[in-house]
Amino acid sequence: PETSIGLIGLGTMGAALALNIAEKGFPIAVWNRTGDVTRRFHAAAGPLAERIVPTESLAELVAAIAPPRAIILMVPAGQAVDDQIAALAPLLSPEDLVIDAGNANFHDTNRRAASGLPMRFLGMGVSGGEEGARHGPAIMGGGARADWDRIAPVMEAIAARAEDGTPCATWMGEAGAGHFVKTVHNGIEYADMQMIAETYGLMRDGLGMASPAIGETFAAWNEGVLRSYLIEISAAVARAGDPATGAPMLDVILDTAGQKGTGRWTAIEAQHLATPVPVIEAAVMARNVSARIDERRAGEARFGSGPQRLAVELASLEAALIAGKILCYAQGFAMIEIAGRAFGWHLDLPAIARVWRAGCIIRSAMLNDMATALAEDSARNLVLAPFFAERLQSAVPALRRIVAQSVLHGHALPALATGLGWFDLMRTSRGTANMIQAQRDFFGAHGFDRLDGRDDHDGPWKMGGESSTVTAAR
Ligand code: NDP
Numbered sequence: 001p002e003t004s005i006g007l008i009g010l011g012t013m014g015a016a017l018a019l020n021i022a023e024k025g026f027p028i029a030v031w032n033r034t035g036d037v038t039r040r041f042h043a044a045a046g047p048l049a050e051r052i053v054p055t056e057s058l059a060e061l062v063a064a065i066a067p068p069r070a071i072i073l074m075v076p077a078g079q080a081v082d083d084q085i086a087a088l089a090p091l092l093s094p095e096d097l098v099i100d101a102g103n104a105n106f107h108d109t110n111r112r113a114a115s116g117l118p119m120r121f122l123g124m125g126v127s128g129g130e131e132g133a134r135h136g137p138a139i140m141g142g143g144a145r146a147d148w149d150r151i152a153p154v155m156e157a158i159a160a161r162a163e164d165g166t167p168c169a170t171w172m173g174e175a176g177a178g179h180f181v182k183t184v185h186n187g188i189e190y191a192d193m194q195m196i197a198e199t200y201g202l203m204r205d206g207l208g209m210a211s212p213a214i215g216e217t218f219a220a221w222n223e224g225v226l227r228s229y230l231i232e233i234s235a236a237v238a239r240a241g242d243p244a245t246g247a248p249m250l251d252v253i254l255d256t257a258g259q260k261g262t263g264r265w266t267a268i269e270a271q272h273l274a275t276p277v278p279v280i281e282a283a284v285m286a287r288n289v290s291a292r293i294d295e296r297r298a299g300e301a302r303f304g305s306g307p308q309r310l311a312v313e314l315a316s317l318e319a320a321l322i323a324g325k326i327l328c329y330a331q332g333f334a335m336i337e338i339a340g341r342a343f344g345w346h347l348d349l350p351a352i353a354r355v356w357r358a359g360c361i362i363r364s365a366m367l368n369d370m371a372t373a374l375a376e377d378s379a380r381n382l383v384l385a386p387f388f389a390e391r392l393q394s395a396v397p398a399l400r401r402i403v404a405q406s407v408l409h410g411h412a413l414p415a416l417a418t419g420l421g422w423f424d425l426m427r428t429s430r431g432t433a434n435m436i437q438a439q440r441d442f443f444g445a446h447g448f449d450r451l452d453g454r455d456d457h458d459g460p461w462k463m464g465g466e467s468s469t470v471t472a473a474r
Pocket of ligand 1: 083
């Protein structure tokens with residue numbers, strides 16, 4: 001069949017995306033480094049095989065696509081993407097478009113976009129895992145608007161649809177903007193998962209609940225404010241039994257979490273931008289601690305047997321998670337707002353909340369309300385939007401009780417507790433950085449501003465400095 005689209009890399013994501021594209025009526029040419037994979041993919045494509053053109057070489061792939069071409073790369077982020085671009089370069093014309101749909105670091109996408117490639121180039125974040133790629137992912141495009149417009153009909157056709165029917169495929173901004181938004185999405189995903197795991201831990205170790213009962217609780221929460229894909233699958237995994245032993249599945253899974261790095265990238269980038277995302281940082285930290293299982297075992301042997309039983313209401317736990325989630329998303333959206341200004345992208349925050357409403361891992365009912373609140377004023381922190389301020393006012397007392405009880409009984413809640421800590425900082429107009437400023441002025445003559453506005457920026461330790469310095473030195 002006549003096609004203008006190609007795809008390179010028939011792994012988990014590429015194969016699913018190619019089938020999705022073919023299913024929506026767009027013929028597509030495909031190529032994979034290992035030829036066997038291409039042949040097996042085509043043979044297993046069923047009735048969709050007639051819209052798929054399998055090819056045996058890059059040259060054959062390019063020849064099979066009518067210009068101007070659009071070629072999607074679904075290969076591991078990093079060197080493989082640079083290698084594929086280099087291999088395609090001599091085969092393509094300047095109007096052909098290469099779309100990196102992997103989980104690229106957005107700095108790499110910025111670099112590629114600025115490197116004078118001999119073809120058009122888009123960086124596109126795709127969320128939703130294999131299932132999403134096959135039946136409807138959330139798609140975050142980045143690059144020249146005109147290039148996005150060229151492939152938007154295909155992306156909108158294959159993307160998930162929000163409840164109001166809007167396709168979750170949106171142009172985010174120039175260059176690496178799409179991959180940046182996907183990165184923050186993954187950071188929020190880490191945080192969301194960590195907070196859910198923390199409530200799971202409180203139910204398991206604090207309340208002594210068995211896994212199926214925990215599953216019932218998550219399922220009930222999924223009917224309320226917390227309705228989301230991650231709560232839904234948490235209910236499913238907690239209810240599942242191990243076919244091999246009959247034990248609850250969760251009870252036989254080793255408690256060390258893997259990661260591919262996108263959560264870490266979010267935390268690192270937030271530090272570069274000096275924007276606080278402590279809940280995401282705590283989630284990355286918790287995964288790192290989880291991997292050190294030998295040290296944790298030694299720690300338990302030396303310092304006692306971990307968390308103790310406690311009494312908390314399940315309703316308080318639900319409210320605590322609602323509060324934690326709002327705080328985490330408020331941090332994530334604030335980071336996006338800052339980054340948009342820092343990188344000159346004019347990111348549209350309500351559009352980002354909308355594109356996350358379906359198809360992606362963090363899809364949730366709450367994103368609807370977030371889109372509405374951000375549309376009122378996207379520069380205002382989400383915690384100050386009236387809708388969420390009210391919700392926080394009713395949920396934070398529960399978060400505070402849960403965190404306090406957990407601390408007293410030795411439960412680690414790194415994400416929920418740090419969310420609360422950030423919130424308390426955010427509602428304190430007279431903080432403690434006056435002490436930091438005084439210290440900095442004392443040892444480094446950095447100066448400070450005064451509350452009373454007087455034009456006097458140094459402390460008395462400068463004027464009669466000797467005595468205070470000597471006292472400190474003793
Ligand atoms: P897989 O490992 O399943 O597939 C990788 C594909 O890339 C294979 O087709 C492989 O070909 C090909 N490939 C690997 N190295 C090279 C290379 N050096 N040159 C050319 N082709 C190469 O990965 P996924 O499909 O899971 O991931 C692909 C991208 O999508 C990654 O960037 C990933 O981070 C991202 N992603 C993954 C998600 C997921 O849930 N899995 C979700 C969202 C994004 P071969 O058969 O020859 O090995």
